[in-house]
Amino acid sequence: MQNNGFVKVFRNLPKEIQEDPLKLGVLTTLLLKAAFAHVQIKFRGLIIELERGELVTTYRRLARELKLNLSHLRRLLKQFQSLRLIKIKAIKNRCIIIKILVYDHIAEEDTEFETFIKLILKEDSGFGGTKDDTQKE
Numbered sequence: 743m744q745n746n747g748f749v750k751v752f753r754n755l756p757k758e759i760q761e762d763p764l765k766l767g768v769l770t771t772l773l774l775k776a777a778f779a780h781v782q783i784k785f786r787g788l789i790i791e792l793e794r795g796e797l798v799t800t801y802r803r804l805a806r807e808l809k810l811n812l813s814h815l816r817r818l819l820k821q822f823q824s825l826r827l828i829k830i831k832a833i834k835n836r837c838i839i840i841k842i843l844v845y846d847h848i849a850e851e852d853t854e855f856e857t858f859i860k861l862i863l864k865e866d867s868g869f870g871g872t873k874d875d876t877q878k879e
Contacts, residue, residue: 749773752847756825768808768818769827772797776842786836795845800837 751770759765777792784790785798792798805815819840822828829841 756827758821759825759827765818765821768810768815769822771808772828772840772842773845775799776840776845788833788836790833790837790839792839793841795842796839797842798833798837798839 749770751766751773753760755766755769759769775797776795777797779794781792782789783792783798786800790798801812801815805812808815810818819828819830823830827842827844829843831839831841833839
């Protein structure tokens with residue numbers, strides 16, 4: 743999982759995802775955990791190659807991280823599969839690889855947006871002003 747950067751959430755997600763904070767939270771968590779680029783990792787003793795938009799975990803680990811019971815998590819992931827948002831592949835009964843099918847659409851590069859974000863997050867910019875501007879009142 744990448745510890746920096748951001749993900750975009752589009753307004754054209756399926757209505758049942760938009761209107762359910764839990765489903766939106768689970769999808770956002772999957773997006774944040776997904777590999778941004780091809781990577782090889784070691785997970786539970788296995789060497790696993792992840793493509794962009796994939797993550798490796800177990801149902802139990804993901805349920806624990808999301809503070810959901812196991813059966814609820816499985817139902818949510820099945821719903822995501824039926825909406826064609828994800829695919830799940832079991833690896834030797836040790837882990838699962840979740841492929842986010844809409845990852846490239848959601849995480850596509852937007853250099854104009856990224857430049858804007860970098861400008862407003864600059865520590866010394868103060869959102870376009872100077873540090874002195876914030877202390878004048």
